Amino acid sequence: MLAEDKRQKVxxxxxxxxxxxxxxxxxxxxxxxxVATIMSAQSTDEQVNKITKPLFTDHPDAAAIAALxxxxxxxxxxxxxxxxxxxxxxxxxxxxxxxxxxxEVPRTREALEKLPGVGRKTANVxxxxxxxxxxxxxxxxxxxxxxxxxxxxxxxxxxxxxxxMANIPREQWAMAHHWLIWHGRKxxxxxxxxxxxxxxxxxxxxxxxx
Numbered sequence: 001m002l003a004e005d006k007r008q009k010v011x012x013x014x015x016x017x018x019x020x021x022x023x024x025x026x027x028x029x030x031x032x033x034x035v036a037t038i039m040s041a042q043s044t045d046e047q048v049n050k051i052t053k054p055l056f057t058d059h060p061d062a063a064a065i066a067a068l069x070x071x072x073x074x075x076x077x078x079x080x081x082x083x084x085x086x087x088x089x090x091x092x093x094x095x096x097x098x099x100x101x102x103x104e105v106p107r108t109r110e111a112l113e114k115l116p117g118v119g120r121k122t123a124n125v126x127x128x129x130x131x132x133x134x135x136x137x138x139x140x141x142x143x144x145x146x147x148x149x150x151x152x153x154x155x156x157x158x159x160x161x162x163x164x165m166a167n168i169p170r171e172q173w174a175m176a177h178h179w180l181i182w183h184g185r186k187x188x189x190x191x192x193x194x195x196x197x198x199x200x201x202x203x204x205x206x207x208x209x210x
Contacts, residue, residue: 002150006203007167010149013199014179021178023129025049030105030130031097032056035065035090037125038117043081051077062103065094089117107131121157128174136164136173141184148188148206151180 002010024045027033032052039048055076059065065073074087093115097103105126106112112123124137136142138157142164146152152163168176187194193206201207 001153001163001167002203002205007151010151010200010203011168011172011176011179014176014183015172017199018179018182020175021182023125023178026052028056029061030126031062031094031103032060033130034093034105034115034118034122034126037122038090038093039077039080039086041082041086041122047080051080062094062097065090066098086117092116093118105130107133120161124161124177128177132174134170134173136161136168136177138164139181140190142177142180144190145180145184145188148193148204149200150203150205 001007023033025033025036025040026049027036035056036048036052039052059068059076068076068091070087070091073091074084077083077087077090080086096115097105101111107127109120109123109127112118112126113120118126121137121139124135127133128135128137138146138161143157143160146160146164147154151167152160154160154163164176165173183200184190187198195201195204195207195210198204198207
């Protein structure tokens with residue numbers, strides 16, 4: 001992994017480049033963020049936004065989603081990958097929120113991870129974006145970019161998260177998550193990373209190895 005002074009420089013460059021970026025998912029409420037994040041697994045944010053815009057217009061909250069027959073919900077989100085399983089989880093989650101949480105999204109990791117379709121990554125996104133609770137959600141972009149650069153050196157998403165939390169100041173966790181995602185989308189792509197234009201190449205372990 002990078003030495004502390006280089007990690008600080010990398011974080012400074014990422015902050016300067018991506019500033020106050022946030023999730024590309026479009027939502028107006030905590031519940032809508034939760035639903036959109038569940039739907040985003042193995043799908044692009046752009047595709048999810050195309051589906052959630054009309055869905056949230058007509059069915060904006062847990063009560064409205066729970067009132068939908070499951071086949072109708074499946075039909076409304078069928079353009080997203082794994083739509084049947086996602087519809088089942090979203091429908092069940094809406095019902096649980098009504099029955100146990102007064103229709104509100106819980107703020108704790110323990111309660112969030114008890115909801116169908118909500119794993120650690122989704123819980124981290126909701127905690128961070130909706131409630132401002134420091135967390136780092138490790139998706140494919142964060143995993144790839146952080147390990148290429150040297151902010152982490154791990155073979156699993158969970159270990160990557162632990163290392164990032166150890167190597168990044170707590171107050172930067174939420175923003176660093178977004179910086180790494182956007183860097184992965186724009187520059188450090190899975191295929192054909194654009195190392196020649198990367199502002200981090202002087203510090204990047206992957207670039208030096210090339």
